Amino acid sequence: MTNARHFPARRKYLAAVGSVLCAIGLTSLAATPAQASAVLSAPHVAAPHVAASDVTASDVTASDVTAASTPATYSPVIGGTYAALTPGRILDTRTGLGGHGQVGANQTVDLQVTGHGGVPGSGVAAVVINVTVTAPTAGGYITVYPSHHGRPFASNLNYVAGQTVSNLVTVPVGSDGKIQMTSTSSGKAQLVGDVQGYFRAGQVFAPGTFHSLAPARVLDTRNNIGVSGKVAAQGTIGVQATGRGGVPTSGVSAVVLNVTVTAPTASGSITAYPTGTSRPFASNLNFVAGQTVPNLVIVPVGSGGKIELINSSAGQTHLIADVQGYFLAGSTPSTGVFRALAPSRILDTRSGQGGSHRAAAGGETRIHVNGRGGVPAIGVSAVVVNVTATGASASGNLVAYPTGVAKPYASNLNFKAAQNVPNLVIVPVDSYGWISLSNNSTGSTDEIADVAGYFIGGGTEPTILGPNGYGPFTMGMTAAQAKAVYPQLNVQHASGNPSGCWFATTEGAGFTFNKGTTALSFITPQHNIRTGDGIAVGQTVGSVLDRFPWTGTSPDYPDVISAVTQADSTKPYPQAREYWMTSSGPRGSDGQVLRNDTIHTISLNLNEGCFD
Numbered sequence: 001m002t003n004a005r006h007f008p009a010r011r012k013y014l015a016a017v018g019s020v021l022c023a024i025g026l027t028s029l030a031a032t033p034a035q036a037s038a039v040l041s042a043p044h045v046a047a048p049h050v051a052a053s054d055v056t057a058s059d060v061t062a063s064d065v066t067a068a069s070t071p072a073t074y075s076p077v078i079g080g081t082y083a084a085l086t087p088g089r090i091l092d093t094r095t096g097l098g099g100h101g102q103v104g105a106n107q108t109v110d111l112q113v114t115g116h117g118g119v120p121g122s123g124v125a126a127v128v129i130n131v132t133v134t135a136p137t138a139g140g141y142i143t144v145y146p147s148h149h150g151r152p153f154a155s156n157l158n159y160v161a162g163q164t165v166s167n168l169v170t171v172p173v174g175s176d177g178k179i180q181m182t183s184t185s186s187g188k189a190q191l192v193g194d195v196q197g198y199f200r201a202g203q204v205f206a207p208g209t210f211h212s213l214a215p216a217r218v219l220d221t222r223n224n225i226g227v228s229g230k231v232a233a234q235g236t237i238g239v240q241a242t243g244r245g246g247v248p249t250s251g252v253s254a255v256v257l258n259v260t261v262t263a264p265t266a267s268g269s270i271t272a273y274p275t276g277t278s279r280p281f282a283s284n285l286n287f288v289a290g291q292t293v294p295n296l297v298i299v300p301v302g303s304g305g306k307i308e309l310i311n312s313s314a315g316q317t318h319l320i321a322d323v324q325g326y327f328l329a330g331s332t333p334s335t336g337v338f339r340a341l342a343p344s345r346i347l348d349t350r351s352g353q354g355g356s357h358r359a360a361a362g363g364e365t366r367i368h369v370n371g372r373g374g375v376p377a378i379g380v381s382a383v384v385v386n387v388t389a390t391g392a393s394a395s396g397n398l399v400a401y402p403t404g405v406a407k408p409y410a411s412n413l414n415f416k417a418a419q420n421v422p423n424l425v426i427v428p429v430d431s432y433g434w435i436s437l438s439n440n441s442t443g444s445t446d447e448i449a450d451v452a453g454y455f456i457g458g459g460t461e462p463t464i465l466g467p468n469g470y471g472p473f474t475m476g477m478t479a480a481q482a483k484a485v486y487p488q489l490n491v492q493h494a495s496g497n498p499s500g501c502w503f504a505t506t507e508g509a510g511f512t513f514n515k516g517t518t519a520l521s522f523i524t525p526q527h528n529i530r531t532g533d534g535i536a537v538g539q540t541v542g543s544v545l546d547r548f549p550w551t552g553t554s555p556d557y558p559d560v561i562s563a564v565t566q567a568d569s570t571k572p573y574p575q576a577r578e579y580w581m582t583s584s585g586p587r588g589s590d591g592q593v594l595r596n597d598t599i600h601t602i603s604l605n606l607n608e609g610c611f612d
Contacts (some may be wrong), residue, residue: 042519079202080125080209080328081336082455084382084428085446086401087130088117091193094134103183103191105138110147114177117195124173125201126325128426130412131181132166132192133159140185145214147174151182154215154322156258158292161187164414166397168196168296168424170256170324172212196412196426197382200336208253208329208337208456215258215267216245221323222262230316231309232268237319238275242305245323251283252301253329254340254453260294260320261287268313273342274302279310282343282450286420289315296324296424298384298452300340335457336381344373344387347449350390355474355481358446359439361394365447366403366474370433373451380429387437388422389415389446398442400427403434417443424452434474462493465531465579465604470509470523475606479504479518482511521606529602531579537602542595544581578605 002510025314089442092113100109133142141155157167171179183189204211219226219239227237241257243249261270269283285295299307311317327338347354347367356365367384371377389398397411413423439445468528469475473482479491479502491504491513502513512522532535535544580603 010046030488038335038421039252040298064441069338071542072241078206078209078334078336079200080204080206080211081200081334082128082197082201082210082338082382082426083336084197084426084455085118085195086405086428087194087196087399087408087412089192089194089409090117090129091191092351093190093427094373095190098193100191103181103189105186105188106182106184106291108151108180108182109191110178110180111180111193112176113173113195119195119198121177123201124177124198124203126170126178126199126289128168128170128196128198130166130168130194130196130410130423130425131157132194132411132414132415133157133577134184134190134192134285135166136161136163136185136189137188138185138187139186140189142191143182143184143215144171145180145182146168146172147176147178147180149174149214150458151180152215152322154217154258155184155260155294155320156215156322157294158262159189160292160593164416165421166411166413166423167258167294168412168426169258170199170210170212170296172214177228183600189374192411194412197428204328204335206334207328208265208339210256210327210336210338211324212325213246213323215322215324217320218241218245218257218321218323221318221320226321227319230263230315231311233314234311236308236310238308239321240305241299241301241307241323241326247323247326249305251329252305252326254298254300254327254338255307256324257297257299257307258294258322258324259284259297260292260322261285262292262318262320264289264291264313264315264317266313267317268315268317271312271343272297272299273310274300275306275308276303278343279308280343280450282345282386282452283312283388283422283448283524284343284424284450285422286388286390287313287317288420295386295422297386298327298340298424300342337456338384338453339456340453341374341451341452343452345450346373346385347447349446349448352480354449355477356447357481358444359437359440360444361439363444364407365439366436367435367437367449368474369429369435369451369454375433375454378434379456380454382426382455383435383451384453384455385425385427385435386422386450387412387425388420389413390420390448390452392417392419392441394441394443396439396445398444398445398447399438399440400425401436401438402428402430403432403436404430407436407438411440413446415441422448426455432469434448465523465525465529465602469520470525470604473511473520473523475520475521475523475604479513479520482513482520519606522603524601524603526601531602535579535581535599535602537599539599540595541597541599544599545595579603580605 030547093100113127114124137162141158144156156169159165199210241255264287267288269286272284284297287293321601325506349358359365369383392415397414399411412425413421415421489504504511508526582600
């Protein structure tokens with residue numbers, strides 16, 4: 001072996017961990033002269049964060065987020081299937097992006113969406129775009145619709161002077177690949193558009209595919225459309241979703257609605273869910289007295305083709321709903337089709353649900369979505385999540401994106417200090433089932449996420465040991481956070497261990513948590529495992545070493561082969577992350593591991609100091 005390097009504590013650490021895990025029923029890490037370890041590099045991953053001190057910030061600006069990422073495209077082939085993209089900015093009237101400047105009173109913007117932000121130049125039926133209005137000089141509303149179509153009697157987002165507000169929009173594209181945005185206001189405003197994905201053109205016939213519609217109003221309690229009069233405090237109304245606004249009378253699994261609350265007499269929230277089912281512990285939009293707030297909702301239809309809207313408030317309110325499309329009923333495994341779910345809460349940093357706590361200024365919250373809230377453990381390309389920022393200490397915005405990609409130059413929702421602001425997000429998952437929320441603010445905020453559905457395709461088997469962690473467990477999370485995402489986790493302090501570290505087990509893995517911080521620093525699955533780099537139990541040592549040239553042996557412990565990642569001092573946990581491996585064959589005459597030995601176990605290591 002070449003590139004000899006020194007790792008004086010590793011042999012002692014490996015043997016000690018092996019003995020501890022053996023004591024709690026896991027034995028695969030024991031290091032003996034007949035069992036060598038190979039250490040292979042894994043990418044750095046930022047650890048969970050804690051709340052920062054309260055400071056001030058301005059509203060969303062063009063510099064709110066950093067470098068744009070290349071959209072993670074994905075190409076279904078059936079009409080009405082969804083192609084998830086990493087968010088990409090295609091309109092910003094503040095900078096002239098998209099070919100437009102400030103929008104004047106009652107002015108319409110024509111926006112080319114095909115051929116931009118990862119959307120192909122053709123074969124697109126509809127786009128999903130997050131629209132933001134900022135710096136309006138007077139109150140008004142924005143309507144988004146396909147080009148060469150008459151402006152519909154509908155709205156997508158409402159605002160007052162000086163407000164920054166966002167809403168997700170699903171809109172058909174015109175024959176020229178454009179959409180239009182009309183500002184109904186006596187004042188000027190700036191508009192921002194971040195594309196999130198698109199629905200493919202073609203005949204829509206397969207179950208789970210999407211049929212886009214020009215927006216149509218199906219509910220307006222102010223004008224006795226759908227339901228008459230204000231919704232009472234704690235009141236529930238049924239809305240006929242099928243057979244109206246272009247939605248068929250049958251064969252529909254879910255509808256896409258823009259729901260708006262207006263003129264509420266007290267603060268509260270609105271939850272949408274299918275008729276005939278129990279009210280979920282979730283919310284779709286939040287409001288305060290006198291506020292007008294819209295949000296996009298994807299909700300399964302219930303008995304009789306109806307949905308329910310409940311006003312969780314001590315006061316009355318008016319409700320408006322504009323239908324934007326529907327998903328076909330039935331079941332098919334085709335890539336890109338949609339599966340609607342009853343809303344389910346998967347993150348609430350106020351209580352620690354989901355394993356995370358209050359997001360720090362500039363912090364990233366990682367959410368493991370696969371296998372939770374009705375989302376399958378594998379075979380998922382994107383999830384539909386209603387994200388809420390609440391109790392922020394300063395103004396800012398949140399952006400959702402697949403974990404592991406560069407933070408995109410985009411935003412999903414904008415907030416001011418102490419506001420409760422929701423917005424629907426359709427976001428791709430990474431290959432391990434994770435999404436990230438970035439808090440682009442100089443203050444801290446709490447975050448809530450309610451999953452409402454998913455799109456089929458992509459994903460990785462749960463036997464993957466990824467650079468972020470394993471299943472719902474991510475490196476750097478505390479023991480309390482690990483228990484929050486997996487209550488069955490058995491956490492204990494090993495007897496006879498003077499280091500103060502904690503150890504835990506599940507049915508198929510062992511975990512080590514550092515002393516003091518109790519940060520997760522070592523994961524050892526106990527079955528056939530492979531990594532995101534393609535390393536698998538059963539492969540030969542030589543085949544692995546050939547793919548990782550930064551390998552070497554310690555002259556102190558010649559049976560240890562190591563390739564360590566470079567430490568990153570900018571991370572909360574700056575130590576190197578590595579894959580540690582044991583092999584099961586005999587040693588050579590020099591005491592070193594043989595190339596034809598096979599990998600016996602693979603572990604993920606944060607280079608903790610439990611035994612050093």
